[in-house]
Amino acid sequence: MARVSQEHLDARRRQILEGAARCFARNGFHGTSMQDVLKEAGLSAGAVYRYFPGKEDIIAAITEETFATIRGAFEEAARVSPPPTPDVLLSRMLARVLGEQLYGLERRTFAALAVQLWSETLRDARLAAQLDEGYATMRGVWAELVGAYRSAGILSGDVVADHVARTMIATAQGFIVQEALFGDVRPDVPENGLRGLMSMGPQKAS
Template sequence: MARVSQQHLDARRRQILTGAARCFARNGFHGTSMQDVLKEVGLSAGAVYRYFAGKDELIAAIADEAFEYIRQAFTEAAAVSPPPTPDVLLGRVVRGVFTGQVYGLQRRTCAALIVQVWAETMRNERLAKTLGDGYAGMRSGWAELVEAYRGAGLLRGDVVADDVARTMIATAQGFIAQEALFGGVEPEALESGLRGLMSIDPHGAG
């Protein structure tokens, strides 16, 4: 029997994840069965279960993939001197999510899926751990960037790194939730708004 290439295996895994993401975004996690996923991806049960044991594994893999994309963005940003400012970096991350670089889905569909993943953590301990680990990784990534900002003379030394991390993560989450609920959210608005806030001079004219 011919050996299956890693490229083929990766492509098949991608096919399953993208199809499952479409199902979950369309019908919700609890409204989607594994049979729905099989029909969506056009594969046999054996082909799908070779990669994922069930819905919980699919959901966790989708969430982990999103965090991997964001971790990569932080890693690339930290390698640049000076690093991109928060408005540029967050705009880049949100734009990547909205243009389907994470799931290969349409913008609002992708945002809706992310919000569903967040909600699912309230009942799914395994998924909660996946998101908790990803959240910790993002906070760590931002902390490293804060140090890079300090080293480049862009940020005061008394700024608490974790405070910046939590605020930036919350900003991105808020924009994703707005897109899922209302639509029409543009990454350019996030960038512009952050630049505006960053320009505030507390000692300026009142």
């Protein structure tokens, strides 16, 4: 019997994940059955269960890959030297995340899937652990950026690095939620908005 190539195995696993992601984005995790996944992927039960014992394992795989995509976008944007200011960095990060078309999903559909995954971490300890790991990594990346901003003389030394990190992560998450709910989140929106806030100075006395 001929051995199945790794390329074939990877392609079949991708086929399952893409089919499941379309189902989850359309009907939610709890509104999607394994039968729905089988039909969407166009595969038999035996073919799917060879890769994933159950729906929760598919969700975990999608969660890991989605969070890795978001985390990777932060890390890639932050690797530029000298580091761009937060308005530019956030714009680049969102452009990559929303333009990735992971699982072949349109940007708004992918954003909706990400929001569902975040919500699911509130009830699933395994998914919560994946989120915690990624969140800690992104906070570390941003804490390092704060040091670079200080060295460049563009950030006050008394600002707590982790506070900056958490604020930027929350801003990115907020725009992903906006894309899921309303659409039309273009990279220039957060860039211009942040640049405007960053330009504010002390109020002049009348």
